Amino acid sequence: MVIAAGMIAATPIDPVHWLTWDDYPREAKILANGGVINASIMVSPQGKPIRCEVKHSTDSSKMGMILCRTLMSKAKFEPARNMRGEPAYMAYNMGVTFQRALDYRSKQGPAPLQIITPVDIALDVAHLPDGMKQKIIRIVAQTDESGNIIECIPSTPDPASAKFEAVACAQAKGLVADPALDENGKPVTALRSWAAVFRTAAK
Template identity: 30%
Template structure:
């Protein structure tokens, strides 16, 4: 993940839409998977369910995670919260005037080992070997979010065989054209082509989530 600063001037527009609850932008099954199992916990056969609460900003990006029911193992609890803050993304809640607002999201994730072939345990208990791998992510800090901003941008970036970025296509709009253009502008400059296991590189397309936030990112 990389973080850049982008100051945008956008035209705010009022919205007459009614209040809406938040919904996940990406499949919760991709937020944590069996591939993320802490190695030491796996060696010690530690398992358990972590119940959590995310504090999410108006841009749909989590800013804090609290364990509300421990798995009984600190390593599993901490790993779950760390991944959720990095990967969970939402269409934000909106008030009666249509403005994006902060909200909380609660769910659970079970760290589970077994003798059967590996499978992916999704947030909320869903399973499936085909659980998607999280897309790459870019976070941008802006001066303010427009009132018609609905969600982070999902974009597809195309690369030539020499890894040069040649195209950016919006798959899911933020709801604001200036925000969409800013997202693609940053990706065209900063996106990195997927690594190739072989010596020959071929043109590829990578998917990105571009999140926007108004608050300064927390210092490590």
């Protein structure tokens, strides 16, 4: 689990089995290239998905719709916990890479689905420590019923990255976030996670 002080982000349980070859739409089965889909899942305090929305897709087929439908029926999470350590709602952002297969009839079992962390904040900097080309900082925040951040902490605090963590949280607070909604559409406090990438300009 990702722990930030008293906050714990929701953690996917066995995601490799969430999507099978049988879930793929026909047009995805007959082409060879793959794609990437970014989705946002509202996870309940019980670890169940209650809402799924495709935020971005490089794919023109029905994979986004199929992915959300599959996540709603198969996905399970270890519940998030708020600053007081209580089970909490969480808007879980996830990226998914998938493959297509020419001879899909020979495929069995789980599809080659990989969960990745989508980049929410990209910042160009003059230089990074130790000659790095990029540095990724992951943060966890608790929001109020209006979507405003009331607490933001790095998911894995590192004294050497404190300045980057502070900048990432400051940038996150400037993002416009819709209020998190529960099963009945009522605004609730919730956890959110973001990934900020600091990168040097290409020379």
